Amino acid sequence: MGRSTNHTKLAIASFPTSTDESVLGVFFLSFSKPESTEQREKKMLFFSYFKELVGKEVTVELKNDLAIRGTLLSVDQYLNIKLENTRVVDQDKYPHMLSVRNCFIRGSVVRYVLLPPDAVDIDILHDATRREARGN
Amino acid sequence: MSWAGPDELFLSTSLASFLDKKLIVLLRDGRKLLGTLCSFDQFANVVLQNACERVIVGELYCDVPLGLYVIRGENVLLIGELDRERDELPAHMTCVSETEIRKAEKAERDLKDLKGSMRKRMEFLDFD
Numbered sequence: 082m083g084r085s086t087n088h089t090k091l092a093i094a095s096f097p098t099s100t101d102e103s104v105l106g107v108f109f110l111s112f113s114k115p116e117s118t119e120q121r122e123k124k125m126l127f128f129s130y131f132k133e134l135v136g137k138e139v140t141v142e143l144k145n146d147l148a149i150r151g152t153l154l155s156v157d158q159y160l161n162i163k164l165e166n167t168r169v170v171d172q173d174k175y176p177h178m179l180s181v182r183n184c185f186i187r188g189s190v191v192r193y194v195l196l197p198p199d200a201v202d203i204d205i206l207h208d209a210t211r212r213e214a215r216g217n
Numbered sequence: 218m219s220w221a222g223p224d225e226l227f228l229s230t231s232l233a234s235f236l237d238k239k240l241i242v243l244l245r246d247g248r249k250l251l252g253t254l255c256s257f258d259q260f261a262n263v264v265l266q267n268a269c270e271r272v273i274v275g276e277l278y279c280d281v282p283l284g285l286y287v288i289r290g291e292n293v294l295l296i297g298e299l300d301r302e303r304d305e306l307p308a309h310m311t312c313v314s315e316t317e318i319r320k321a322e323k324a325e326r327d328l329k330d331l332k333g334s335m336r337k338r339m340e341f342l343d344f345d
Contacts, residue, residue: 143294145245157230161261167297176278177241177249177271180305181297185232187261190245190294 126213130206131156131194140170140195141186147175149184160188232257235298240265243294249273251299252286261290272318274325276310279318 135153141162142148148171151164163185169178235254242250242263249272252265268286272279299305313321 145243145247145294147243147295149295155230161230163230176307176310177273177305178297179307180300180303181241182300182303184295184297185230185235185261186295187290187293189291 125158126209127160128156128158130209131160131162134196134200137197137200139164139197140193141191142193142195143186143190144192145190147178149178149186151184154183157188160191162186162188162191162194232261232263232296235296239299239301241271241297241299242288243297244288244292245294246292250283250286250288251280252283254296255285258290261293261296263288263290263293263296272322273310274318274321277313277318277321278306278310279313279315281315281318 131153135155137153138150139153140148140150141164147169149164149167149169151167154163154165156162163183165183167182167184169175169181172179232254236256238254240252240254242252242265244250248270250265250268250270252268255264255266257263265286265288268283269280270283272281
């Protein structure tokens with residue numbers, strides 16, 4: 082190709098949860114070197130993807146193991162997330178979160194965003210990813 | 218970061234909708250800071266007025282007043298809006314003084330260290 086390869090590796094996996102529903106998880110595996118503005122604009126795949134999911138019920142698991150379930154209100158280019166109607170998954174462990182119903186989550190601290198399986202169209206995702214990997 | 222109009226405030230991911238609200242900010246080191254949002258920026262740097270740190274140890278808690286705080290965005294995990302109509306903490310928790318909670322914190326830390334060192338000793342002995 083002769084161009085620098087800046088690949089965003091992503092993985093889509095389905096795994097069972099304790100509530101017997103299987104959820105689809107989409108998570109980052111790795112990024113390569115820092116990019117220029119043009120390259121960053123080409124990598125808006127997850128931003129565009131999350132914009133489609135606004136209004137859906139998601140569970141965000143943070144790097145400190147806190148998991149929050151809520152309706153996706155908005156997302157931005159840094160993948161900061163705003164949730165409303167939030168409930169913490171393990172409420173007893175996090176008593177300070179009892180009255181929090183709306184929150185802003187910094188993108189850098191997200192480990193997983195757990196999605197409802199019916200909100201995901203795998204084929205469209207695959208196509209978008211292939212296009213992005215090819216560099217459009 | 219372009220400024221959102223009044224209609225867009227609810228849909229955009231800016232912290233503008235949290236201005237002048239009472240918030241809880243979770244930090245990467247496990248601290249929970251409460252306060253009123255004065256200002257923010259694109260890095261999620263945040264200025265909190267009347268900030269206090271809510272220290273929770275088991276069933277005990279204490280709010281330690283801190284005053285005006287500027288928090289660097291990279292340390293922020295989450296910013297949550299505290300709903301005034303709900304209890305901030307479960308009813309079974311008791312409020313204690315700062316000295317009490319610091320003692321409880323130290324006790325918990327010592328216990329954790331003790332468990333850690335005991336586990337290391339067991340691993341060294343390699344019991345199956």
